[in-house]
Amino acid sequence: MxxxxxxxxxxxxxxxxxxxxxxxxxxxxxxxxxxxxxxxxxxxxxxxxxxxxxxxxxxxxxxxxxxxxxxxxxxxxxxxxxxxxxxxxxxxxxxxxxxxxxxxxxxxxxxxxxxxxxxxxxxxxxxxxxxxxxxxxxGAADVAADRPQLHLSKLDVDTALHALSLTQMGYHVFAPGAEFGEAKRWPATHFAALAEQLNAPVVLLGSGKEAGLCASIADPVNVRRPGHCLNLAGKTTLAQALAVIAACKSIVSNDSGLMHVAAGFGVRQVAIFGSSSPLHTPPLNALATVLWLKTDAAYQPPLDCAPCFERVCPLGHTRCLNDILPTRVSALL
Known part of the structure; x- marks a missing residue:
């Protein structure tokens, strides 16, 4: 071997x-x-x-x-x-x-x-x-149809969920962060509005530097619906975050690493693209829905400026993300 x-x-x-x-x-x-x-x-x-x-x-x-x-x-x-x-x-x-x-x-x-x-x-x-x-x-030529597949043992998942006081399939996950700028991040106010529309609790995941972003989503929701959002940004290991995603009802994310993790576990997901392109890095998952206004037939007139691949919207409006409404996402979960 x-x-x-x-x-x-x-x-x-x-x-x-x-x-x-x-x-x-x-x-x-x-x-x-x-x-x-x-x-x-x-x-x-x-x-x-x-x-x-x-x-x-x-x-x-x-x-x-x-x-x-x-x-x-x-x-x-x-x-x-x-x-x-x-x-x-x-x-x-x-x-x-x-x-x-x-x-x-x-x-x-x-x-x-x-x-x-x-x-x-x-x-x-x-x-x-x-x-x-x-x-x-x-060295193979037939590589276009490959889909990433991740797997965790039941023991690993159960151990992580127990440590975080979570129940399998008892919550949704939001991953509101994204590297390389705000033009890849769906607005925090939209995430918060979506959380209020969901019946199951919401777990927010991200790095320590995204804890403030996640708090800006969770805190106002918890004022109106106490305990509905659990902000775990910066409070889990990556191994625990993987287990939380593997056991969730669904995940909503930007174009990010955790989006690809969710695709690897085959969970229901909505992936929101703004300045980047799903033609290059889509979530390869049969249960994934990609929202990208560049190719969205329901969005008129077409958004011709995407993808710009900029960190900040050069036109100042970030319509590629702002115009994707929370009601549109909640209908997919």
Missing amino acids: SRSLIIAPQWIGDAVMTEPLLRRLHARGEQLTVGALPWVAPVYRAMPQVAEVIEFPFAHGGLQWRERWHLARQIKGRFDCATICPNSLKSALLPWMAGIPTRIGYLGEARFGLLTQRLSNPPKGQRPPMVAFYSALS
Whole structure:
């Protein structure tokens, strides 16, 4: 059995979208170890095909030569092959330093000497959907239909829910945060209005830096409906957040990492897109509904400015998000 090291991407959403690649590698007999930064490692523990997860001791940014050389000495001789998912130069250093014989990845940042098998970078502006982009590293051609699949044991889910005083299928989840700016975030006032329309309680998930955003949704709702919203932003581990999503009635989110987590668990979800595009990073889930005014036949006149991929609306109105009303979302849950 070939022993493979997978170098994981640094973002949660991208990590989820590598799952079909790992499933393909495992199916052809490779024993998989994933090297990941600590904040994405729990995603790979929700992939049954992964035998081991090594948490990298690297900080975000910088080459950190000493740390990489130290880890390379520890893993030297353990692996026959490395698949490097990120395109950065530094992500290819560890497999090269460890002397792993076969090192596969996209050319990326001119990684000629670091990789033994290189895929050409997609032409600028023509990058395929992310699942297909990663799955192509397996060497297979039929990668377009792959869908990420995550799995947690019943014990893991029950343990997390018990610690948070939650009941399986007894709540909805809101994930109102999104990296890269407010033009990707549905308004907090819309989330609050939606929460008041739902019969079941609402659990808000996010990072510590999103605790204030989540509080601006939960607090006014709880004034009118005490205890209806539970703000867990910054109060759970990522592993617990995964369990909360896996056991929810439904989730409403922006284009974010937690959107892809929900898709991986196959839960009912509404994914709201604004400045970004679901043509590139959709939630690959049969129970997902995408709301994006660029292609919404019910929205007239068409919203021609989307996707702008800007952090802040350059036109100052953010209609791509503001015009998606809470009643529209509640009808889908």
